[in-house]
Amino acid sequence: MELQRTPEVIDLEIPARAEVVSVARLVIGAIVAADPAFDDDRAADVRLAISEACTNAIQAQISSNHLTTPVTMRCSSHEGTVTVEVIDHAGGFDPESLEPHPEVTDPARLDHERGLGIPLLRMLSDEVSFNRTADGTSVVMHFMARPGSTEPR
Numbered sequence: 001m002e003l004q005r006t007p008e009v010i011d012l013e014i015p016a017r018a019e020v021v022s023v024a025r026l027v028i029g030a031i032v033a034a035d036p037a038f039d040d041d042r043a044a045d046v047r048l049a050i051s052e053a054c055t056n057a058i059q060a061q062i063s064s065n066h067l068t069t070p071v072t073m074r075c076s077s078h079e080g081t082v083t084v085e086v087i088d089h090a091g092g093f094d095p096e097s098l099e100p101h102p103e104v105t106d107p108a109r110l111d112h113e114r115g116l117g118i119p120l121l122r123m124l125s126d127e128v129s130f131n132r133t134a135d136g137t138s139v140v141m142h143f144m145a146r147p148g149s150t151e152p153r
Contacts (some may be wrong), residue, residue: 008077013070016061024054024073028084037080037145046082046143049124052117053086053139060090080145089136
């Protein structure tokens with residue numbers, strides 16, 4: 001008889017305050033650490049992406065004056081795959097309408113202090129989607145353990 005592991009789902013509501021991004025980072029760090037398929041480097045990618053997504057959601061809510069509505073982070077983990085959804089209530093946006101930044105090797109890139117979060121999410125996630133909700137944005141990110149990283153930490 002083979003024991004099947006069922007996906008684990010964790011919902012976390014965090015206040016729209018910058019100082020609580022560290023809580024989301026700790027939660028996703030614990031989820032990824034529980035899966036031996038994720039090595040330290042891939043776990044760091046996931047933590048960084050979640051920090052960026054939560055920071056963007058919190059900043060959007062602060063900018064739109066939705067300070068009392070929490071940002072939701074929904075995480076699921078199953079056999080080498082982690083999926084995280086971050087949901088804000090800030091009115092939504094179209095990521096395709098964002099102005100592209102210069103390439104990282106272009107010296108003009110140094111003029112851009114902000115706006116690198118969306119490209120970073122796209123780079124770190126195996127798959128990411130931005131979905132408009134009734135009152136905001138849902139960002140869904142999928143992360144897979146990298147081949148050859150199945151050694152326990």
